[in-house]
Amino acid sequence: MDTPYVRIDAGVLARNIDRMAAATRERGLALRPHAKTHKIPRIAQMQLDAGAVGLTVATIGEAEVFVAHGATDVFTAYPLWLTPDRAARLERLARSARVSFGVDSVEGAAHAARTLGAAAPRLEVLVEVDSGHHRSGAAPEDAASVAEAARAGGLRVAGVFTFPGHSYAPGAPEQAAIQEREALRTAAAGLEAAGFTVERRSGGSTPSVLATAADGATEVRPGVYVFGDAQQLALGRCDPDDIALAHRRRDRRQPARRSGWRDAPRPRRGQQGARQRPARLGPGLRAHRGAARGGHRGAVGAPRDGVMARR
Known part of the structure; x- marks a missing residue:
């Protein structure tokens, strides 16, 4: 096979999918x-076959692809600001799937309802709250106001969600899970006091999911676990043997990066091993800044695969 190419180990992939499905099931989490x-629709189907209740996506375009390949429940986990075109696309999706999306402000919720018009009752929204990542989301105590704006416009409010993205920092997953729990509980209590039935309290990231409490969240949305990467290894959330995605190349003159990992040549004769090789890397895929802090200088796994990870 011509190189470079990306290789997915189907056995490791299936094991990662089954392991997460079992772990969340044991914790009472959807x-x-x-x-x-x-x-990749085929991988999504593997996740659904293992027990996932639906899929999370980042964009309407992703939702369209997965619904076209048979998904029946998709959640765009981001506060959408709708245009007429986006509203029409959501309305088409809602004809064949359960479709939900995020809102995180009174203005955004009211605008979404107005833009959807008569289609609003066919879609669900979840109110996003900030649990410490500070990327998006309303304050947990303000979630009810956002929900009321959505309801006033005819949207069905299904619950609340958060993204504990700060769980990707070293030593942070457990604390992020605690903050997630408190944010979801506070937001849900506010909605219930305003007369809403909170069906879904959605949270969870790959680093924090195993610390997510069922009395805070009802469902979790990890993603990276299917492949694993150097960041999850550094956080202790996976082992080298759990890495399912690899970049392969036969040109041994120039290392390359992939998915937060680095591929390097085999050690030359006389070297003590790839662990002694300096990380001299050209342009390529970059790891998250938090994972890259301190560099990626230790080889992990068989040198023949050249899989590199942070010490």
Whole structure:
């Protein structure tokens, strides 16, 4: 096979999918994996077959692809600001699938309802709250106001969600899970006091999912777990043997990067091993800044695969 190419180990992939499905089931949590990690309908079907209740996506375009390949429940886990075109696309999706999306402000919720018009009752929204990542989301105590704006416009409010993205920092997953729990509980209590039935309290990231409490969340949305990467290894959330995605190349003169990992040549004769090789890397895929802090300088796994990860 010509190189370079990306290789997925089907056995490791299946094991990762089954392991997460079992872990969430044991914790009483519904699994709604984030499919933006792979964007591959076949892998999404493997996750659904293993027990996932639906899929999480990042864009309407991703939702369209997965619904076209048979998905029946998709959640766009981001506060959407709707245009007439986006509203029409959501309305078409809702004809063949359960479709939900995020809102995180009174203005955004009211605008979504107005733009959807008569189609609004066919779609569900979840109110996003900020649990410490500070990327998007309303304050948990303000969630009810956002929900009321959505309801006033005819949208069905299904619950609340958050993204504990700060769980990707070293030593942070457990604390992020605690903050997630409190944010979801506070937001849900506010909605219930305003007369809403909170069906879904959605949270969870790959680093924090095993610390997610069922009394805070009802469903979790990990994504990276299907492939694994150097960041999850550094956080202790996977082992080298759990890495399912690899970049292969036969040109041994120039290392390359992939998915937060690095591929390097085999050690030359006389070298003590790839662990002694400096990380001299050209342009390529970059890891998350938090994972890259401190560099990626230790080889993990068989040198023949050249899989590199942070020490």
